Amino acid sequence: xxxxxxxxxxxxxxxxxxxxxxxxxxxxxxxxxxxxxxxxxxxxxxxxxxxxxxxxxxxxxxxxxxxxxxxxxxxxxxxxxxxxxxxxxxxxxxxxxxxxxxxxxxxxxxxxxxxxxxxxxxxxxxxxxxxxxxxxxxxxxxxxxxxxxxxxxxxxxxxxxxxxxxxxxxxxxxxxxxxxxxxxxxxxxxxxxxx
Amino acid sequence: xxxxxxxxxxxxxxxxxxxxxxxxxxxxxxxxxxxxxxxxxxxxxxxxxxxxxxxxxxxxxxxxxxxxxxxxxxxxxxxxxxxxxxxxxxxxxxxxxxxxxxxxxxxxxxxxxxxxxxxxxxxxxxxxxxxxxxxxxxxxxxxxxxxxxxxxxxxxxxxxxxxxxxxxxxxxxxxxxxxxxxxxxxxxxxxxxxx
Numbered sequence: 001x002x003x004x005x006x007x008x009x010x011x012x013x014x015x016x017x018x019x020x021x022x023x024x025x026x027x028x029x030x031x032x033x034x035x036x037x038x039x040x041x042x043x044x045x046x047x048x049x050x051x052x053x054x055x056x057x058x059x060x061x062x063x064x065x066x067x068x069x070x071x072x073x074x075x076x077x078x079x080x081x082x083x084x085x086x087x088x089x090x091x092x093x094x095x096x097x098x099x100x101x102x103x104x105x106x107x108x109x110x111x112x113x114x115x116x117x118x119x120x121x122x123x124x125x126x127x128x129x130x131x132x133x134x135x136x137x138x139x140x141x142x143x144x145x146x147x148x149x150x151x152x153x154x155x156x157x158x159x160x161x162x163x164x165x166x167x168x169x170x171x172x173x174x175x176x177x178x179x180x181x182x183x184x185x186x187x188x189x190x191x192x193x194x195x
Numbered sequence: 196x197x198x199x200x201x202x203x204x205x206x207x208x209x210x211x212x213x214x215x216x217x218x219x220x221x222x223x224x225x226x227x228x229x230x231x232x233x234x235x236x237x238x239x240x241x242x243x244x245x246x247x248x249x250x251x252x253x254x255x256x257x258x259x260x261x262x263x264x265x266x267x268x269x270x271x272x273x274x275x276x277x278x279x280x281x282x283x284x285x286x287x288x289x290x291x292x293x294x295x296x297x298x299x300x301x302x303x304x305x306x307x308x309x310x311x312x313x314x315x316x317x318x319x320x321x322x323x324x325x326x327x328x329x330x331x332x333x334x335x336x337x338x339x340x341x342x343x344x345x346x347x348x349x350x351x352x353x354x355x356x357x358x359x360x361x362x363x364x365x366x367x368x369x370x371x372x373x374x375x376x377x378x379x380x381x382x383x384x385x386x387x388x389x390x
Contacts, residue, residue, distance in 0.1 A: 019308045019309075020218075020305070020308070020309060021216065021218060021304065021305045023215075023216060023218040023219040023305075024218040024305060024309065097308075098307060098308070099307075099308045105304060105358055106301075106304040106305060108358060108361070108362045109216065109300060109301040109304060109358060109361065110215070110216045110218075110219060110301060110305070112293060112294075112361035112362060113214045113215070113292075113293070113294045113361075114214075114215060114219065119361075119362060119364070122362045123362045123363045123364070126359055126362050126363065127363070149371045149374065149375075152359065152367070152368050152371045152372075153352070153371055153372070153375040155355065155359065156351070156352050156354075156355025156356050156358075156359060156368060156371070156372055156375070157348070157351050157352060157355060157375075158355070159351075159354065159355035159358050159359070160350065160351025160352060160353070160354035160355040161351050163300055163303060163304060163351075163354050164321055164347065164350065164351060164354070166303070166304065166307035166308075166314075167303045167307060167314060167317045167318045167321050168318045168321065168322070169314070169318070172347070173347050173351060176344045176347045176348055176351070177347075177348070177351055179344065180344075180348040180351070180352075180379065183379075183382075184375065184378075187378075
């Protein structure tokens with residue numbers, strides 16, 4: 001069962017990963033910001049930074065998925081839901097001075113060629129997002145194979161937009177991404193209607 | 196004027212950034228792999244890692260742009276050129292065990308909230324890519340404003356695909372990205388034909 005200390009360590013690490021990445025986040029920084037004794041880190045994560053990292057990746061991925069699902073499910077239809085998700089991403093970028101974007105993208109690129117356990121954790125998160133979005137599009141009537149390709153595209157566009165927006169400190173790329181994503185969803189739904 | 200030692204340092208650093216990122220690349224590792232004396236690094240880059248980093252970002256960005264431009268210009272038309280670029284990206288990912296992807300994406304995410312000079316260097320690279328692609332689409336008859344939005348979309352899709360492919364060690368996401376990107380180019384060219 002998660003303890004308050006364990007939860008604080010996970011929350012703080014997730015925030016540090018999002019802003020500074022995996023390599024740029026130190027264990028001393030984590031315990032300092034979590035206001036936790038150093039020993040508690042190894043008590044909760046005997047495998048050290050790698051074990052903590054894998055759990056943070058899975059947890060952040062799950063929380064982000066739930067956030068997006070909440071936005072999409074609150075909308076009257078999936079097309080509006082996707083549009084709302086991109087609009088919301090632009091608002092969060094502006095409000096956090098372009099710090100809060102994808103919770104796992106920085107880490108995923110850092111670990112892709114350096115840590116198989118962490119790479120696998122990021123792969124599982126992306127696959128869970130793809131499957132979740134695929135179900136949403138299948139639910140809206142898109143054929144399963146096309147729905148999976150559409151889900152992959154939407155995530156690619158969002159991730160690419162986070163990268164360009166953070167680099168440029170501008171939301172132009174997210175606005176363009178929202179247009180491209182909704183056009184792709186609209187085309188897939190129209191394909192369904194024609195069948 | 197670049198010296199052989201300076202060039203070796205830049206080449207080695209670019210390769211290390213691509214695989215391990217900015218934070219994960221140490222100066223000792225750079226001089227060891229470049230077979231250069233430590234002092235030569237500070238001789239050529241008095242500003243240390245940050246100055247070296249900014250030059251590597253600009254240089255890698257320029258070289259990658261030239262690679263993509265060569266592929267696109269070798270094709271009979273811009274639509275085929277974009278398709279070829281995505282196919283080529285998938286081949287390189289497979290052949291390098293998913294290590295060689297975008298030369299600056301990892302660094303761009305790492306530095307976005309930690310170093311303004313390096314963030315600006317990555318922003319300039321992305322903007323140069325956007326402008327280059329915009330000109331290619333304008334040359335194919337797309338109206339300038341639509342051409343810029345299309346260029347941003349294509350780069351977003353490519354970057355998102357690099358992220359998903361490296362995480363999953365699979366080219367599925369790049370194949371989907373190629374389809375999405377060519378569909379977007381085809382739609383923009385068709386819009387032109389209707390005008």
